[in-house]
Amino acid sequence: MSDPVLERRSIRKYTDKPVPDELVEKLLRAGMSAPSSGNERPWHFVVIRDRAILDAVSSFHPYARMINKAPLAILVCGDESLERSKGFWAEDCAAATENILIEAQELGLGSVWLGLHPRGFRVRKMRELIPGMPEHVVPFALLPVGYPAEVKRPSNRYDETRVHHDRW
Ligand SMILES: Cc1cc2nc3c(=O)[nH]c(=O)nc-3n(C[C@H](O)[C@H](O)[C@H](O)COP(=O)(O)O)c2cc1C
Numbered sequence: 001m002s003d004p005v006l007e008r009r010s011i012r013k014y015t016d017k018p019v020p021d022e023l024v025e026k027l028l029r030a031g032m033s034a035p036s037s038g039n040e041r042p043w044h045f046v047v048i049r050d051r052a053i054l055d056a057v058s059s060f061h062p063y064a065r066m067i068n069k070a071p072l073a074i075l076v077c078g079d080e081s082l083e084r085s086k087g088f089w090a091e092d093c094a095a096a097t098e099n100i101l102i103e104a105q106e107l108g109l110g111s112v113w114l115g116l117h118p119r120g121f122r123v124r125k126m127r128e129l130i131p132g133m134p135e136h137v138v139p140f141a142l143l144p145v146g147y148p149a150e151v152k153r154p155s156n157r158y159d160e161t162r163v164h165h166d167r168w
Contacts, residue, residue, distance in 0.1 A: 011110025
């Protein structure tokens with residue numbers, strides 16, 4: 001039986017096939033279904049299809065060259081002003097990010113987590129690229145999305161030495 005959690009891999013090569021809006025909405029729905037501290041959901045998502053914005057990312061992000069071939073990307077952002085009890089926005093955004101990656105695998109799409117937060121330079125440059133993005137919103141992770149042009153096998157990373165039962 002297929003298991004999208006175990007089968008998810010970082011996909012960095014994409015075909016030119018456009019990704020339908022319905023699938024993008026499914027990815028966003030998956031992101032917004034993530035657990036969050038106090039169910040506060042302190043996130044925003046920017047769907048980026050503008051080629052000029054996508055291409056500009058690799059000018060400041062050292063590990064993002066694949067985005068030049070992706071038909072779109074989802075920018076996961078944190079908004080501390082939406083938190084009542086402060087401090088967990090990044091964990092919440094990480095959960096949303098992982099949900100999107102798993103849903104992409106499930107839908108036959110490919111994606112990869114491009115780290116932004118907590119690298120201040122990347123966060124600033126990414127915010128500058130999105131017209132109107134407020135200063136208090138933090139670009140957290142960028143996820144290029146497309147139909148995969150590479151096949152990756154699941155990787156078995158189960159490591160018994162990292163498991164402890166009742167004592168260290
Ligand atoms: C916080 C974080 C930041 C990452 N940043 C990048 C990145 O900038 N560029 C990239 O190609 N992959 C990035 N990755 C993907 C990892 O390299 C990848 O998840 C890891 O090598 C394991 O491979 P897999 O995703 O195929 O299982 C990042 C992953 C995480 C969780």
